Amino acid sequence: MRTWAFLLSFVLTAAASCGGDDDTPSDAAASMDAARSDASDVMDATTTDGAASADAAPNDAATDANQVDGGATSELPPRPSPGCGMAGAPTGALTGQTMAIRGTDRSYDVYVPPSYRADRPTVLVFTYHGVGGTSNTNQFGFDTFSEAGGGSSIQVAPQGWATPEWDQRHFVPFNLDDSLELFDRVLEDLADTYCIDLNRVFAMGMSNGGQMAFHLGCLRGDVLRGILPSGGRCFSYGAGVCDPNHAPSAQECAGSVMVLSVMGEDDTTRHADEDATLEGFRQRQGCSSEREARDPSPCQRFVGCDEDAEVASCRIPGLGHSIWRDGRRSLYDYMLSL
Numbered sequence: 215m216r217t218w219a220f221l222l223s224f225v226l227t228a229a230a231s232c233g234g235d236d237d238t239p240s241d242a243a244a245s246m247d248a249a250r251s252d253a254s255d256v257m258d259a260t261t262t263d264g265a266a267s268a269d270a271a272p273n274d275a276a277t278d279a280n281q282v283d284g285g286a287t288s289e290l291p292p293r294p295s296p297g298c299g300m301a302g303a304p305t306g307a308l309t310g311q312t313m314a315i316r317g318t319d320r321s322y323d324v325y326v327p328p329s330y331r332a333d334r335p336t337v338l339v340f341t342y343h344g345v346g347g348t349s350n351t352n353q354f355g356f357d358t359f360s361e362a363g364g365g366s367s368i369q370v371a372p373q374g375w376a377t378p379e380w381d382q383r384h385f386v387p388f389n390l391d392d393s394l395e396l397f398d399r400v401l402e403d404l405a406d407t408y409c410i411d412l413n414r415v416f417a418m419g420m421s422n423g424g425q426m427a428f429h430l431g432c433l434r435g436d437v438l439r440g441i442l443p444s445g446g447r448c449f450s451y452g453a454g455v456c457d458p459n460h461a462p463s464a465q466e467c468a469g470s471v472m473v474l475s476v477m478g479e480d481d482t483t484r485h486a487d488e489d490a491t492l493e494g495f496r497q498r499q500g501c502s503s504e505r506e507a508r509d510p511s512p513c514q515r516f517v518g519c520d521e522d523a524e525v526a527s528c529r530i531p532g533l534g535h536s537i538w539r540d541g542r543r544s545l546y547d548y549m550l551s552l
Contacts, residue, residue: 290439290522292335293412295405303407305330307351313399320396322372325351326408329365335411337367337550338404340397340430342423344445345384349373354418354444355542366550368408372396385419385426387449393426394433401437416549418442420537424475425449428491432456436469440524440552442545444476445535447487448494459490462497470499470523472552474513476541478533492525499523510544 308324351357351369360367375383385393417427424446431441448456473495477488501516508515515526530538
């Protein structure tokens with residue numbers, strides 16, 4: 215098992231990224247590429263079988279959607295993590311995991327489908343709860359969909375702050391730096407333990423959790439394939455922190471991501487912030503201001519984005535500040551199509 219070199223780079227650069235005083239953590243991407251290259255050696259004996267299984271796991275609807283919509287996505291091959299080929303890792307609902315972050319034990323839950331295979335690079339999804347919520351790997355139904363799809367994804371759900379005021383000191387902006395470090399280290403740990411497709415790591419969340427997903431799309435865009443925020447937006451915390459009130463050129467973001475933001479038409483107090491947040495991603499990722507329809511309906515995306523970048527939003531009629539329950543399966547299919 216190989217310990218990744220990118221951990222130290224991430225920890226040292228997270229605070230600088232948030233303050234806008236330094237460059238984004240580009241060393242992380244290079245270190246991760248090295249880890250991916252090493253992991254490929256582990257997969258030599260199983261690549262053909264694993265790739266065929268990975269192709270078969272996503273359902274036909276996701277594959278068809280990618281073919282119909284086209285867009286700026288490329289056919290990325292799976293990139294196996296160092297944990298590929300490592301047998302014996304636990305599966306099922308792994309609740310109450312903990313990791314010490316700057317002297318505070320942060321907890322998180324993991325769901326590894328019982329049909330998980332160590333020879334098949336698997337999608338990994340970070341899912342964040344909102345204010346007053348608790349860690350729940352299945353809050354968007356992805357545990358259920360994964361098992362039905364033959365183990366197509368692993369979910370991890372971090373918990374907010376670990377003190378009595380956790381429901382007030384959630385992810386953003388109260389302990390963003392700590393939550394970034396937790397993301398980095400949990401990703402490292404899971405990728406060392408399980409067979410993760412490092413080309414397909416995603417972040418999503420509801421409300422403040424959606425806000426965290428937006429921030430990760432900025433600060434960890436060189437690690438994430440895509441983000442799926444629900445009811446999320448970014449505020450003005452200062453240049454460099456996914457900030458809609460500063461020019462995109464002043465923001466300390468890394469890489470490009472696929473963005474699909476979901477918000478209810480009745481969630482009106484958040485519309486302006488979401489619009490401004492998406493505008494920042496649009497400009498940074500080279501999209502034009504023209505929109506077109508894309509699946510799932512009623513979503514729309516900006517056209518002309520950079521390769522492997524997308525900025526799309528879904529305003530759901532009749533929905534307030536809550537999860538789009540009828541669209542959860544469609545969101546899962548969208549994710550698997552990338």
